[in-house]
Amino acid sequence: MNTGSCLCGKIKYRVRGALGDVRYCYCEACRKVTGSAFTANAKIPFEKFEFIEGKNFISVYESSPNKFRYFCSQCASPIYASVGEEPAFVRVRLGGLNFNPETQITAHMWVSEKPEWFVIADDLPQYPTIYDGSKN
């Protein structure tokens, strides 16, 4: 089954269907919320994401106007993000998945905010800020 969870295991969820396009986002907010160089995000229809348990442990932080980051209130694991303009979609954080999804990495975004200590070593398209008209 295509499940994911937070680090402490209180939140468990499943995703249905293919995850499709995955973007790596280097924006300052993604860096700070993960403590790493980027987030790996798949934008999927909200209806394909389902909590199995622990939804009550979700906390949300509005990191910029209309941009919401959902995380575990116990262990701080990022679960997904959403933006107000696109309520029908969630941006699932791939690190929480318990399986290797069939997916395709399509772009590096917010490369203008990428730290110099991380070097991109592939030929995928790089975008200085948003990609595909989409925040992440």
Ligand SMILES: [Zn+2]
């Ligand atoms: Zn947790």
Ligand SMILES: [Zn+2]
């Ligand atoms: Zn970002």
